[in-house]
Amino acid sequence: MPAPGTVLIIGSGLGGLTLAQSLRAGGIDVAVFERDRSPWERPQGYRLHLDADAVNAVREVLPPHLVALFEATSYFTEPFTTILDTDLTVARRLPAAGDVHANVDRATLRRILLTGLDDVLHFGKRLERYESTSAGVTAYFGDGSTAHGDVLVGADGIRSAVRARRAPHLSTVDAGITAIYGRLPLDVARPRVPAEVLDDIFAIASDHRKVFLGLGSVLFPSRHEQDDYVVCVVGGRHEFFPGTAGRSGNDLRELAARALADWPGGAADLVRQGDPGTFFPVRMDTSVPGTLDAPTNVTLLGDAVHAMTPTLGRGANLAMRDAALLGRALRTVAAGDSDLDEALSRYERDMTAYGFRVVREAARIGEQRMAQNPLPAAALQ
Ligand SMILES: Cc1cc2nc3c(=O)[nH]c(=O)nc-3n(C[C@H](O)[C@H](O)[C@H](O)COP(=O)(O)OP(=O)(O)OC[C@H]3O[C@@H](n4cnc5c(N)ncnc54)[C@H](O)[C@@H]3O)c2cc1C
Incomplete structure (x- = not known):
């Protein structure tokens, strides 16, 4: 060649x-x-x-x-994934492989x-x-x-x-999983989550159905805090998130929040604080x-x-x-x-x-x- x-x-x-x-x-x-x-x-x-x-x-x-x-x-x-209980308290921090995150x-x-x-x-x-x-x-x-x-x-x-x-x-x-992603302004998330959620790579909680809530921060070191945010993702088997295609951001946020309705400690309310215009669904392959x-x-x-x-x-x-x-x-x-x-x-x-x-x-x-x-x-x- x-x-x-x-x-x-x-x-x-x-x-x-x-x-x-x-x-x-x-x-x-x-x-x-x-x-x-x-x-x-x-x-x-x-x-x-x-x-x-x-x-x-x-x-x-x-x-x-x-x-x-x-x-x-x-x-x-920090080189950790935070494992949260469904009440959003820290269960443990898992060390992540590698030292750059x-x-x-x-x-x-x-x-x-x-x-x-x-x-x-x-x-x-x-x-x-x-x-x-x-x-x-x-x-x-x-x-x-x-x-x-x-x-x-x-x-x-x-x-x-x-x-x-x-x-x-x-x-x-098809991986069998649907997830709904959205964004929370940092000042909204900060008082509602443990400090580890903001410092670590990612934080995740899941329940007996394996429906999960993931949280990950984006903090710009050299910019004003108003640009910072926390991404939230709520997901699980398709059957827990029916009919996501073509739904508005508002509807998707509500669908995500309802999937966490039985969790103690305000997980559903946290999701409802997200900016509705930012929510979108992903079907995972x-x-x-x-x-x-x-x-x-x-x-x-x-x-x-x-x-x-x-x-x-x-x-x-x-x-x-x-x-x-x-x-x-x-x-x-x-x-x-x-x-x-x-x-x-x-x-x-x-x-x-x-x-x-x-x-x-x-x-x-x-x-x-x-x-x-x-x-x-x-x-x-
Ligand atoms: C919500 C979400 C969160 C994620 N978070 C992470 C994370 O934290 N860390 C991580 O490592 N990965 C993450 N991933 C995975 C990551 O986004 C992908 O693995 C990565 O973007 C793949 O990059 P790529 O360049 O191979 O493909 P893509 O980013 O998919 O880019 C492909 C490009 O090709 C273009 N294209 C497609 N078909 C054609 C065509 N026929 N002709 C011309 N152009 C075409 C598309 O428009 C697109 O611009 C995440 C994925 C999702 C969906």
């Missing part, structure tokens, strides 16, 4: 943007194609927990002034990752299909346009159009672990290949780790230190090994804590 002259990235999520930054830093020609018409067309969630995978990726791919901005807008938490605002992180990429980002470009030959890859978009490159990367999320062609045998399945066939000039990263339920808070971390790893691999090819085939083969072997390991772990913990559907038996090996 030729050296990576031009790399086409499909999708401008956290993985695609991290890869674009890495390639740009390495002087590799890159173009990013995103189906949304702008970076802010769709709400994409609030708080993100980042661990060493994402933090190291940021430090590796971004120029120093953007790394400094990232550090200044990240809240480095940051809670960040997703929109702020995306804004940082988008910086300096204006000339390579193309919005309103939904990939419909691609054709790959030994001479390169042609991408075909919904608006009738095409793009040609030497390598194409599917960073297009859980319903990846790239995966559907590159690895049609890899599937996703998970990838089914498998293998990738021999590498071609088309590869995958992030949720496009190993999407997982958010029990471990690791999906974005892995997408960014993949991007840094793939960026490094393509840079060795550009430098003439490696053949493209060899570099992609190594990348895909490593990425699927750690990615699918975490998918299995997230499913195992998800089953214990929130009654997630088990993965098909064949995927557990």
Whole structure:
């Protein structure tokens, strides 16, 4: 295969943007194609927990002034998950693996990752299909346009159009869980929750039905407190959250609060304090672990290949780790230190090994804590 002259990235999520930054830093020609018409067309969630995978990726791919901005807008938490009783008192604090944990605002992180990429980002470009030959890859978009490159990367999320062609045998399945996310202003949450909820990575309580309430803070270290917030998530088996599609924020907040109506100590009232405009539902799917066939000039990263339920808070971390790893691999090819085939083969072997390991772990913990559907038996090996 030729050296990576031009790399086409499909999708401008956290993985695609991290890869674009890495390639740009390495002087590799890159173009990013995103189906949304702008970076802010769709709400994409609030708080993100980042661990060493994402933090190291940021430090590796971004120029120093953007790394400094990232550090200044990240809240480095205590390395614990707080387990709460249903009355919202602290039952215990579980030490988290790794020693770097940051809670960040997703929109702020995306804004940082988008910086300096204006000339390579193309919005309103939904990939419909691609054709790959030994001479390169042609991408075909919904608006009738095409793009040609030497390598194409599917960073297009859980319903990846790239995966559907590159690895049609890899599937996703319903995890059985619905969750409703919303935001509480910090000054509303602070008097109602133990201090650990604000200091730790995340706090979670669950009942005998495995219906859960999760709380995670986003505190901007160098900004005024009015920007700070606590994200709340109420979830469990679909049957406890019927008919969430198309409901207003007000309705979703009430549905979430009612699911906690029997809890002592004000959990339902806490949820009712959330800003109604911020509530949205998520039906959780998970990838089914498998293998990738021999590498071609088309590869995958992030949720496009190993999407997982958010029990471990690791999906974005892995997408960014993949991007840094793939960026490094393509840079060795550009430098003439490696053949493209060899570099992609190594990348895909490593990425699927750690990615699918975490998918299995997230499913195992998800089953214990929130009654997630088990993965098909064949995927557990
Ligand atoms: C509510 C919620 C909370 C979460 N919290 C955490 C957390 O705390 N920590 C953590 O690590 N992970 C978390 N995750 C998981 C994390 O958000 C994902 O794993 C991560 O965003 C995956 O990044 P990605 O770049 O692979 O895909 P995505 O972020 O899904 O980006 C894919 C992009 O591709 C675009 N696209 C899709 N199809 C096409 C197409 N055909 N053509 C062109 N563009 C296309 C999409 O519009 C999108 O912009 C959470 C997820 C959710 C839903």
